Amino acid sequence: MSTDAPPVPGRKDRGARLAELVLRVRELGIVGALVLLFVVTVIMEPRFADADSLRDLLLNASIFAILAVGQTLVIVTRNIDLSVSSVLALSAYFAGSVVSDHPGVPVWALFVMGIGMGMACGLFNGVLSTYGGVPSLVVTLGTLYAFRGLAFLWTDGRQVNAETLPDAFLNLGSGSVLGVPTLSLFAIAVVLVAGWWMRDFRAGRQLYAIGSNPEAARLAGVRSQRLVLLAFVVCGALAGLAGVLFTARFGTVDATAGAGYELTVIAAAVVGGVAIFGGVGTVYGAALGALLLTTITSSLIILKVSAFWQQAAIGALLILAIVLDRVVGVRLESALRQRSARRVA
Amino acid sequence: MTEDATLTVPILELDHAAKSYGAVRALREGTLALCAGEVRALVGENGAGKSTLVKLLAGVERLDAGVMRVDGEDVDFHSPAAARAAGIAVIYQEPTLFPDLSVAENIAMGRHPLRAGRRIDRGVMRRDAQALLDQLGVRLNASRPVRGLSIADQQIVEIAKALSFEARVLIMDEPTAALSGPEVERLFTVVRALQQRGAAVLFISHRLEEVFSICDTATVMRDGAVVHDARIADMTPDDMVRRMVGRDLGALFPKEDTTVGEPVLVAHRLTRENVFTDISFTLHSGEIVALAGLVGAGRSEVARAVFGIDRLDAGHVEVEGRRLPNGRPAAAMAAGIGLVPEDRRQQGLVMDLSITRNVTLTVLRRLSRLGLMRRGSERRVAAEWAERLQLRHHTLDGPVRFLSGGNQQKVVLAKWLARTPKVLMVDEPTRGIDVGTKAEVHRLLSRLAAEGLAVLMVSSELPEVLGMADRVLVMHEGRLTAELSRDEADEETVMRAATGQTHEAAA
Amino acid sequence: MSRNSLAPGADTAPAPDGGSGAGRGPLARLASAAGRWEFLILLLIIATCVAGQAISPQFLSRASFMTGSLDFTEVALMALPLTLIIITAEIDLSVASVLALSSALMAWLWMHDVPMVPTVLLCLVAGALCGLFNGLLVTKGGLPSLAVTIGTLALFRGLAYVVIGDQSVTDFPTAWTDWGFGMVGTSILPNTIAVFAVLAVIFAVLLHGSRFGRSIYAIGANQEAAYFSGIKVKRIKLILFVISGVVSALAGVIISLRNSTAAANVGQGFELTAIAAVVLGGVSIFGGRGTVGGVVLALFLLAAIQKALSLSESISTAWIQVVTGALLIGSVLGPNLVSRMNEARARARMRGDAQARPPTTSQEEAV
Structure with missing residues (x-):
């Protein structure tokens, strides 16, 4: 097949356009909700638009966005990774304790170590759920416990403190470049690279294929086990990265770091349009979902709405998102079917 | 050879x-x-x-x-x-x-055309796919999902x-x-x-x-x-x-002569959009009616709708004069209908459960007292039907997964016969079954009809249709195109109706 | 591929092999009982008890039985309906949040001078409504229960905070709280465990002896075939979610009485422990397989491990999590590997057979 022909402008009929529109509307919908939420909050409390407040918002969202990207890769293949928060804790403590004990270690080496640890955890999850034949829900529920337990054993009650961390490292967590927090630059880079890879590379497309119809993927010669394993390793690596960034951001790390994040991350992906049974969704959506959830939290805090509403709001939003997805999905499918039927008749 | x-x-x-x-x-x-x-x-x-x-x-x-x-x-x-x-x-x-992906991507999966940097060339992918579709002479957009x-x-x-x-x-x-x-x-x-x-x-x-x-x-x-x-x-x-x-056709289809009784089930202008249209027929006790036609003509779908698996868009079913509610299998069962479905492994049986559990699945209410199962009765019912249908098995407690196709079909039949139904619909009753068991199934259906059961048999096997049926209904593209008596029905008449030729000739 | 006939807790006996079905003597029966998942768990419990006694002489004492079992009451209660739900191939992650909501509601009602009996009843009703909400979204809405209950996990916990914020109520009538950590008569059986025992028997009868239970297995093993057999799949699932809500709410009442504290933050993360117990107990996460007995044994095992480790001074309690996670994975991985080895052996045998026998072609060609 030729590889160098220039892309031709699309000749699309309404069916294709309709489907594409819906996909885009899905992400536009979140952007819309974000803007609306932001504007309303700013009107009620102008301090929300302060540089500090915005910076906090972005910082909070960044770690979740990175985790949500990894989670998306896994969910798209009809799997799930509940263990990300425990992996984050391991990697965060690893990076923190290494740099505390050996202040001379270069910062890049901390990233290599943290990501490496995440990849090892992801490999463990992936091997068990592909070659071991254990459902990923069970494997990662198990490692959610086991990795967290290992973190407790390892820290043995100790914690890493900000004072022992070098400034160069801490600056990563709190500094900014051209007004954008460094942490968010990491997140944006991760989202863009992952989004590009999922869209423009064979392996990325095959992840969707596996989640959309596993049997068809097998018949099409897709090496499902290997790719699912890859998704788990990448998800682990990103959790590892998030762990290093967690340490840089908060300075204080103990074995409870990130506890409970896993459900927020999955919620972010689902709110962002990633179908829990695979085949559908983008990392952009998931990252936007993470941003939306964080914004809700921040705006409720700044509006002094009792912080107690926060979790209920996130839960309600998540349910609203899946109900809407379902309604739109049913409509779209029947629209596409009618179009197909009319054309044949 | x-x-x-x-x-x-x-x-x-x-x-x-x-x-x-x-x-x-x-x-x-x-x-x-x-x-x-x-x-x-x-x-x-x-x-x-x-x-x-x-x-x-x-x-x-x-x-x-x-x-x-x-x-x-x-x-x-x-x-x-x-x-x-x-x-x-x-x-x-x-x-x-892959339902979620575009037509072009479905065609290209795993072999996407690449451009510099091993990136997917979407333009080429779409154009190649479109060219193939055009070559096939179909108007299908390669970009749609x-x-x-x-x-x-x-x-x-x-x-x-x-x-x-x-x-x-x-x-x-x-x-x-x-x-x-x-x-x-x-x-x-x-x-x-x-x-x-x-x-x-x-x-x-x-x-x-x-x-x-x-x-x-x-x-x-x-x-x-x-x-x-x-x-x-x-x-x-x-x-x-x-x-x-x-083999000799006669031995395979031991149709007993029966006297056709009262009408039991009346289907009145059944319609399900884009699937079947305006299907009316009557089943009498003691007769075997075959529903013939090509694969995809909508025969199984009619049976499913009569049983309430799928909802009807129009029309209704009456059993002994009483109208069935739309889309409720439990009600159809209560009225005395049974359905031996086309896909035995997926719809007829719970493969991981034992023979006993499968046979008794339709009669749970009868075998329980105050909601609690009476294990003795359960086993008795299963054993009785295993005996009557000459089921070949090691143990009634083994999963049906390990039975041969023919014996699995006997289990499905047993689970419906245990309800002593008035109407039994069988969808491709002998698909994937060895010759010996096939004859047994035919003999059984024939005997049941002789005892007064009304049987609707969906079958793609012409010899089976011709050998077993008292009356043949033929469908073509969602419509009834012929109703043939046993004497009228032969390979030619049925095939003509199934391919829609009578329809065109009449028009 | 991932489903296999030797998965733990098969409701039926271990897979019969090809032709040697006849003549199952007492020895064979013993072997098959020994191969059952429940038996393995029982061995692990005994091993834990031996190890526990070695760790601390207090392990097999009355006091440690009482406290050990008390701490597990709520998880154990929630695991019962969860067992049934997972056997129908659904899941309910919101159980611990319903527990918290029930506890919070109990605190709020008591603060507003509602007497104890109506308070408890209202909590149970609230639990039923939570379950109904989950159930309707899953059955009528056709949404995956995993996604729905992740949502309600946050929602119900959030509502608990909305109800009473970070307040807590500790002044429940002593007659009630005494019951919460009291024993049945003069025995060493805590009242709350007695409640669990009664419910466990009810659920066991429901699952293994009733019409309802037969339908649950059929739905989990093959929902379509169950529907084709006239089973009201949606209604049964809806009922199960409601039961799960009620029992979780009951667990919320019990935990409040037992700790003499009702608050919104109770039972954080209990849902995962409950699921772990269910899976460890031999219930397939894909549905269709599992027993209440296995789950009860798994609960005992987890409680025993927890108690043994907490009694030890030299071993960190963090091992509890590591061991729980490892058991959970091992409980599915182990049988998988065994069945894979069996399959490989069977395939090798079949190949050997095929080569040994001459191909039977000639008779077929003489048409």
């Missing part, structure tokens, strides 16, 4: 292949050769082992015994990818596509997919089953073009007229073995059918 003694080495060859699933020997003896430029028919009744043979060639299953060769060299396909790498493309009965496509369109996508990697061997497992007349013609044009390019085609179909119009050679299978291999020019349709069936 005579092997083709040509000097050319076959592209694909299967030699004494065998395959079993648990206790079921699906393929006992598979020998077959495909040469360049040859269109070979693979024919046989349902359950003769054709699908198993296809799975071996496609690399979906591995041989238990025997040899497979490509270009004369031994091969062992351990995955579908290996088969595809050898140039073998399979188009399955059931399209296996597969979700929502009709089965016929999905089939076209499958064919385009096979064409896209210029397969040397094309295996088509009943590709025409869901296609309309013009679509079949279009497909044949493509098949002939492929043939001229030197590809080998293995064509599986139940429509003999298609086989005779497009194939050069034929392989006939029966009961898991290849029984005949010859040039189409040397065969007649009758000859082929005889080799497929391989």
Whole structure:
């Protein structure tokens, strides 16, 4: 097949356009909700638009966005990774304790170590759920416990403190470049690279294929086990990265770091349009979902709405998102079917 | 049988292949050769082992015994990818596509055209796919998602997919089953073009007229073995059918004469949009009514709707004068209807549960007191029916998964007969069942009718329809096209109605 | 591929092999009982007890039985309906949040001077409504229960905070709280465990002896075939979610009485422990397989491990999590590997057979 022909402008009929529109509307919908939420909050409390407040918002969202990207890769293949928060804790403590004990270690080496640890955890999850034949829900529920337990054993009650961390490292967590927090630059880079890879590379497309119809993927010669394993390793690596960034951001790390994040991350992906049974969704959506959830939290805090509403709001939003997805999905499918039927008749 | 003694080495060859699933020997003896430029028919009744043979060639299953060769060299396909790498493309009965992805991407999956940096070239991917679809002469947009496509369109996508990697061997497992007349013609044009390019085609179909119009050679299978291999020019349709069936028709269809009783079930203008339209019929106690037609004519769907699995858009069903509520299987059962569904493994049985549990699934209420099951009665009912239907089994507590197809079907029948229904609908009652059990099932249905049961039998097997039915209803593209008495019904009248010819003649 | 006949807790006996079905003597029966998942768990419990006694002589004492079992009451209660739900191939992650909501509601009602009996009843009703909400979204809405209950996990916990914020109520009547950590008569059986025992028997009868239970297995093993057999699949699932809500709410009442504290933050993460117990107990996460007995044994095992580790001074309690996670994975991985080895052996045997026998072709060709 030729590889160098220039892309031709699309000749699309309404069916294709309709489907594409819906996909885009899905992400536009979140952007819309974000803007609306932001504007309303700013009107009620102008301090929300302060540089500090915005910076906090972005910082909070960044770690979740990175985790949500990894989670998306896994969910798209009809799997799930509940263990990300425990992996984050391991990697965060690893990076923190290494740099505390050996202040001379270069910062890049901390990233290599943290990501490496995440990849090892992801490999463990992936091997068990592909070659071991254990459902990923069970494997990662198990490692959610086991990795967290290992973190407790390892820290043995100790914690890493900000004072022992070098400034160069801490600056990563709190500094900014051209007004954008460094942490968010990491997140944006991760989202863009992952989004590009999922869209423009064979392996990325095959992840969707596996989640959309596993049997068809097998018949099409897709090496499902290997790719699912890859998704788990990448998800682990990103959790590892998030762990290093967690340490840089908060300075204080103990074995409870990130506890409970896993459900927020999955919620972010689902709110962002990633179908829990695979085949559908983008990392952009998931990252936007993470941003939306964080914004809700921040705006409720700044509006002094009792912080107690926060979790209920996130839960309600998540349910609203899946109900809407379902309604739109049913409509779209029947629209596409009618179009197909009319054309044949 | 005579092997083709040509000097050319076959592209694909299967030699004494065998395959079993648990206790079921699906393929006992598979020998077959495909040469360049040859269109070979693979024919046989349902359950003769054709699908198993296809799975071996496609690399979906591995041989238990025997040899497979490509270009004369031994091969062992351990995955579908290996088969595809050898140039073998399979188009399955059931399209296996990715509903969430675009048509173009479905065609290109795993072999996306690339540009610099190993990135996918979407433009080329879309254009290549569109070119293939245009070449097939279909108006189908390559950019739209597969979700929502009709089965016929999905089939076209499958064919385009096979064409896209210029397969040397094309295996088509009943590709025409869901296609309309013009679509079949279009497909044949493509098949002939492929043939001229030197590809080998293995064509599986139940429509003999298609086989005779497009194939050069034929392989006939029966009961898991290849029984005949010859040039189409040397065969007649009758000859082929005889080799497929391989037995005396009379012994197989022990239809007892019955006296037809009162009407039990009346279907009144049943309609389900885009599936079937305006279907009316009456079932009387003591008669076997066959619902005949081609695959995809909407017969199973009618049975499902009568039973309440699918909702009717219009029309209604009456049982003994009482109207059934729409879309409620439990109500249909309470009124005395039973349905032995088409897909035994998926719909008829819970494969992981024991024989006892499966048989009693429909009579739980009767076997319980205050909601608690009476284990003794459970076993008694299961044992009684196992005995009456001569079920061959080790233990009633073993999962039905380990039974042969015929015995599994007996379990399904048992679970419905345990309710002593007034109307029994059986959908392809003998599909995938060995000859001996087949006759048993026929004898059973016949006896039940004699005892006053009304039977509606959906069947694609013409001999079964003609041998068993007191009356034959024929469907074509969602409509009833003929109602034939036992005397009127023969191969010709039924086939004419099933292909819609009576309809056109009348119009 | 991933389903296999030797998965733990098969409701039926271990897979019968090809032809040697006849003549199952007492020895064979013993072997098959020993192969059952429940038996393995029982062995692990005994091993834990031996190890526990070695760790601390207090392990097998009355006090440690009482406290050990008390701490597990709520998880154990929630695991019962969860067992049934997972056997129908659904899941309910919101159980611990319903527990918290029930506890919070109990605190709020008591603060507003509602007497104890109506308070408890209202909590149970609230639990039923939570379950109904989950159930309707899953059955009528056709949404995956995993996604729905992740949502309600946050929602119900959030509502608990909305109800009473970070306040807590500790002044429940002593007659009630005494019951919460009291024993049945003079025995060493805590009242709350007695409640669990009664419910466990009810659920066991429901699942293994009733019409309802037969339907649950059928739905989990093959929902379509169950529907084709006239089973009201949606209604049964809806009922199960409601039961799950009620029992979780009951667990919320019990935990409040037992700790003499009702608050919104109770039972954080209990849902995962409950699921772990269910899976460890041999219930397939894909549905269709599992027993209440297995789950009860798994609960005992987890409680025993927890107690043994907490009594030890030299071993960190963090091992509890590591061991729980490892058991959970091992409980599915182990049988998988065994069945894979069996399959490989069977395949090798079949190949051997096929080569030994001459191909039977000639008789077929004589048409």
